[in-house]
Amino acid sequence: MQAVILTAHGGPDCLVVRDDRIIPGAGSGQVRVAVSASSVNNTDIWTREGAYGAPGNPTAIAGWRGVPIRFPRIQGIDAVGHIDSVGSGVDGSLLERRVLVDPAIRENPEQPDEVTGVLGSEIDGAFAEYLVVDAGSVHDVSHSPLTDAQLACLPTAYGTAMGMLDRAEVSRGETVVVTGASGGVGMAAVQLAAALGAVVCAVSTPQHEENLRRSGASFVLDRGGDIAEQLRSVQPSGVNVVVDVVGGEMFELWPSMLKVDGCIVVAGAVAGPVVSVDLRQLYLAQRRIVGSTLHTRRQFERLVDLANTGTVDPVIAARFPLADIRKAQRYFLDKSETGKVILEVGRET
Amino acid sequence: MQAVILTAHGGPDCLVVRDDRIIPGAGSGQVRVAVSASSVNNTDIWTREGAYGAPGNPTAIAGWRGVPIRFPRIQGIDAVGHIDSVGSGVDGSLLERRVLVDPAIRENPEQPDEVTGVLGSEIDGAFAEYLVVDAGSVHDVSHSPLTDAQLACLPTAYGTAMGMLDRAEVSRGETVVVTGASGGVGMAAVQLAAALGAVVCAVSTPQHEENLRRSGASFVLDRGGDIAEQLRSVQPSGVNVVVDVVGGEMFELWPSMLKVDGCIVVAGAVAGPVVSVDLRQLYLAQRRIVGSTLHTRRQFERLVDLANTGTVDPVIAARFPLADIRKAQRYFLDKSETGKVILEVGRET
Numbered sequence: 108m109q110a111v112i113l114t115a116h117g118g119p120d121c122l123v124v125r126d127d128r129i130i131p132g133a134g135s136g137q138v139r140v141a142v143s144a145s146s147v148n149n150t151d152i153w154t155r156e157g158a159y160g161a162p163g164n165p166t167a168i169a170g171w172r173g174v175p176i177r178f179p180r181i182q183g184i185d186a187v188g189h190i191d192s193v194g195s196g197v198d199g200s201l202l203e204r205r206v207l208v209d210p211a212i213r214e215n216p217e218q219p220d221e222v223t224g225v226l227g228s229e230i231d232g233a234f235a236e237y238l239v240v241d242a243g244s245v246h247d248v249s250h251s252p253l254t255d256a257q258l259a260c261l262p263t264a265y266g267t268a269m270g271m272l273d274r275a276e277v278s279r280g281e282t283v284v285v286t287g288a289s290g291g292v293g294m295a296a297v298q299l300a301a302a303l304g305a306v307v308c309a310v311s312t313p314q315h316e317e318n319l320r321r322s323g324a325s326f327v328l329d330r331g332g333d334i335a336e337q338l339r340s341v342q343p344s345g346v347n348v349v350v351d352v353v354g355g356e357m358f359e360l361w362p363s364m365l366k367v368d369g370c371i372v373v374a375g376a377v378a379g380p381v382v383s384v385d386l387r388q389l390y391l392a393q394r395r396i397v398g399s400t401l402h403t404r405r406q407f408e409r410l411v412d413l414a415n416t417g418t419v420d421p422v423i424a425a426r427f428p429l430a431d432i433r434k435a436q437r438y439f440l441d442k443s444e445t446g447k448v449i450l451e452v453g454r455e456t
Numbered sequence: 457m458q459a460v461i462l463t464a465h466g467g468p469d470c471l472v473v474r475d476d477r478i479i480p481g482a483g484s485g486q487v488r489v490a491v492s493a494s495s496v497n498n499t500d501i502w503t504r505e506g507a508y509g510a511p512g513n514p515t516a517i518a519g520w521r522g523v524p525i526r527f528p529r530i531q532g533i534d535a536v537g538h539i540d541s542v543g544s545g546v547d548g549s550l551l552e553r554r555v556l557v558d559p560a561i562r563e564n565p566e567q568p569d570e571v572t573g574v575l576g577s578e579i580d581g582a583f584a585e586y587l588v589v590d591a592g593s594v595h596d597v598s599h600s601p602l603t604d605a606q607l608a609c610l611p612t613a614y615g616t617a618m619g620m621l622d623r624a625e626v627s628r629g630e631t632v633v634v635t636g637a638s639g640g641v642g643m644a645a646v647q648l649a650a651a652l653g654a655v656v657c658a659v660s661t662p663q664h665e666e667n668l669r670r671s672g673a674s675f676v677l678d679r680g681g682d683i684a685e686q687l688r689s690v691q692p693s694g695v696n697v698v699v700d701v702v703g704g705e706m707f708e709l710w711p712s713m714l715k716v717d718g719c720i721v722v723a724g725a726v727a728g729p730v731v732s733v734d735l736r737q738l739y740l741a742q743r744r745i746v747g748s749t750l751h752t753r754r755q756f757e758r759l760v761d762l763a764n765t766g767t768v769d770p771v772i773a774a775r776f777p778l779a780d781i782r783k784a785q786r787y788f789l790d791k792s793e794t795g796k797v798i799l800e801v802g803r804e805t
Contacts, residue, residue: 162712163684165734172740221716274742335512354735363511367570376735384733385514386703386725389747391521393623396745398738 109452110235111432112179116157116168119433122182131231131239133194138201138242140208141191144259145183145233145429147439147448148291149375154182154228165381170228171400183233184210184226187258188453190245197242205255206245207411208233210262211401220403234429236453246407252417260421260447261414263401264291267374268299269410270402271350275372279304281347284338284364286357288324289315289445292374294422296350297322302418305348308341310334310357318422318445335360348372355379362388362396374399422446458801459584460781462529465506465517468782471531480580480588482543487550487591489557490540493608494532494582494778496788496797497640498724503531503577514730519577520749532582533559533575536607537802539594546591554604555594556760557582559611560750569752583778585802595756601766609770609796610763612750613640616723617648618759619751620699624721628653630696633687633713635706637673638664638794641723645699646671647768654697657690659683659706667771667794684709697721704728711737711745723748771795 110128115121133139150171153159157168157175170176186208190201210232212224226232226240248258271292277283283300287293288309300307301323309324316327328337334357338346345366351358355378361371362385373396376382388394402410413419424444427435429452439448459477464470482488499520502508506517506524519525535557539550559581561573575581575589597607620641626632632649636642637658649656650672658673665676677686683706687695694715700707704727710720711734722745725731737743751759762768773793776784778801788797 159740160734160736162737163709165736218716358735360512367567373735373739375739380735382733382735383730384745385509385730386707386722386747387509387514387729388511389745390722390724391508391749392747393749394747396733396738398735398741398743400740400742 108236109429110181111429113155113182115178116155116175119436121155122432124430124432128235130237133192133197133239135195136197136242137194137239138190138197138245139192139237139239140186140188140206140245141237142186142188142233142235142452144187144255145450145452146185146259146291147435147450148184148263149377150184150225150263151182151227152436152440160380171225176228180227181231181235181238182227183235184228185259185262186210186226186233186238187255191237193242201242201245204247205249207248207258207262207414208238208240209244209246209404209407210266211407212244213404222401225401233452234432234450246411248411248414251414253414253421256423256426256449256451257421258414259449260291260423261410261419264447265295265299265410265419265421266402266407267292267399268295268350269406271296271372271374271399272299272303273406274397274399275348275350275370277303277305277348280306282306282308282342284308284310284346284349286310286349286351286353287377288319289442290352291447292352294322294446297324298419300350308338308346314443315445322422330357335364338364345369352376353378354382358382359384362394365392365394367392369394370397371395372397372399424448426451457585458778459530460778462504462527462531464527465504465524468785470504471781473779473781477584479586482541482546482588484544485546485591486543486588487539487546487594488541488586488588489535489537489555489594490586491535491537491582491584491801492604493536494799494801495534495608495640496784496799497533497612498726499533499574499612500531500576501785501789509729520574525577529576530580530584530587531576532584533577534608534611535559535575535582535587536604540586542591550591550594553596554598556597556607556611556763557587557589558593558595558753558756559615560756561593562753571750574750582801583781583799595760597760597763600763602763602770605772605775605798605800606770607763608798609640609772610759610768613796614644614648614759614768614770615751615756616641616748617644617699618755620645620721620723620748621648621652622755623746623748624697624699624719626652626654626697629655631655631657631691633657633659633695633698635659635698635700635702636726637668638791639701640796641701643671643771643795646673649699651767657687657695664794671771679706684713687713694718701725702727703731707731708733711743714741714743716741718743719746720744721746721748773797775800
């Protein structure tokens with residue numbers, strides 16, 4: 108089969124396109140998925156670079172678990188496709204179903220929601236024509252009105268956004284700031300928060316404003332300007348929640364922009380992970396910073412429901428064939444278009 | 457009456473002892489308390505100094521609400537005494553009751569647990585022979601086996617510790633680190649966490665070890681040594697909760713010392729409020745930093761129950777007459793003894 112092999116932690120040249128990989132077989136309790144689409148995500152790029160650091164050593168070359176991943180590895184956290192083979196003990200009626208793969212692996216029986224591995228990091232992922240996962244990881248989306256390409260936008264971006272909004276307990280009528288709002292997780296958070304009935308203030312650049320308003324943002328703040336001033340002018344009494352995937356210097360603003368009992372929920376830090384926090388701004392007003400990775404099983408099931416009812420409307424910026432992965436990641440990092448970058452794998456169905 | 461007047465934000469010389477203050481009268485819905493004891497707390501010192509900073513301006517001279525307080529002010533957040541007069545509309549049977557004053561003022565009907573003011577900061581407090589508060593702020597401790605001096609240890613130190621443990625959802629069998637463990641809030645957190653059935657690792661200095669073990673600490677870590685190494689040797693898989701009132705450089709350690717889903721709860725920052733956080737250590741393991749100030753009404757009621765059943769055992773380091781407030785605060789800041797520093801006001805009963 109065709110697959111993109113990651114040979115080591117490093118730059119784009121560590122990604123090698125091969126056409127001679129052996130198709131993996133589904134073991135007991137597993138299914139094999141013929142992949143039709145994946146998408147480009149920061150996490151695949153950070154895992155390639157080993158950009159996650161380690162406890163006590165922020166610059167260590169490591170995957171998200173704080174240690175290097177094992178090579179060769181097929182990356183690709185987002186996977187949509189059809190079930191093409193089932194292992195022993197798996198219901199045969201799953202065959203031919205169109206499925207969305209939950210990329211979170213949860214193998215700690217004492218903490219069933221703990222993410223212990225991720226598709227494309229601890230096990231081979233979707234940058235290949237076939238992948239094998241536990242049968243419990245696939246969710247039927249045969250009847251979703253969304254295309255495979257649209258479905259491939261969901262697992263990481265919308266799963267992460269769903270996890271963040273849920274962990275921050277966002278509810279109807281609350282005010283929510285979303286940073287990096289034109290990116291995958293950001294755009295998903297704008298749509299999901301608006302669908303929950305929240306008032307969304309999206310932080311982005313003017314070129315994305317129209318798309319963000321169409322996705323449900325009530326206000327679009329220009330990150331090139333004075334964000335604190337812009338936010339105070341539209342939400343003078345502060346906001347309930349900040350959904351942040353940016354981190355960096357801008358992070359210092361957020362605690363004082365929150366109401367009493369407000370929450371910053373963080374799932375990434377594209378502008379830099381090491382930030383400065385004035386603890387007084389947290390403790391004097393019972394504010395909190397909540398870390399969030401991906402989603403729980405229950406949160407993913409809610410996302411699958413939204414996919415099956417067509418309640419979400421993923422925006423696609425561009426499509427590339429899998430073999431053009433390096434070009435796709437370069438396009439993604441350029442961030443000039445709104446929405447997700449799709450990788451087409453095998454045939455679209 | 458005798459009272460200590462704070463004349464401006466500044467050093468100890470801004471505290472002036474006076475014997476000619478007019479005794480305040482209880483208005484409608486209020487009670488007057490003849491104060492018998494108070495105690496020394498960081499918050500009174502920080503309020504005197506104006507050391508709370510302001511949003512966007514960490515070095516601004518301000519009270520805890522981010523603006524200067526109004527002068528002259530009678531400080532004193534902890535208050536124990538007898539009800540000596542009641543205003544109109546207040547049940548006369550409260551007269552002569554021994555009471556503990558809840559120092560948190562909550563005047564936002566939309567957020568009934570929001571602390572909008574604090575005794576000794578927004579209204580006159582316990583550094584005087586008499587104070588006036590709303591009748592809803594006093595709690596009957598007439599039948600508590602604790603002395604007035606012991607009761608005066610409770611509101612801020614134990615109230616804050618109770619709020620922290622509750623907001624961090626500490627439960628039986630969990631592992632809890634307590635920093636600044638020989639201080640007022642720290643010692644209270646050690647006792648209350650041990651009473652909840654948690655395994656307590658106290659961070660302090662060797663001279664306080666015996667007192668901390670007697671208060672329920674299973675392990676005492678020397679903050680002069682390598683804390684990460686000491687903690688890993690007794691809790692190799694990490695801890696559930698860090699109860700922190702220290703902040704400063706040591707704060708950088710805590711995120712990576714937590715288990716997945718772990719929590720750092722913060723109510724102060726004696727070693728410095730502006731800290732560095734690696735957001736990856738939060739988001740990759742769903743860890744959170746929760747700010748906590750004082751306590752809710754319900755948490756204070758639980759504390760009053762513990763006082764009335766004698767379940768808590770406050771440790772007293774020293775006692776000073778109110779007029780020696782400057783000497784008492786100097787002794788407190790020296791931190792050589794374990795426990796609370798009591799201010800004796802009026803007659804002990």
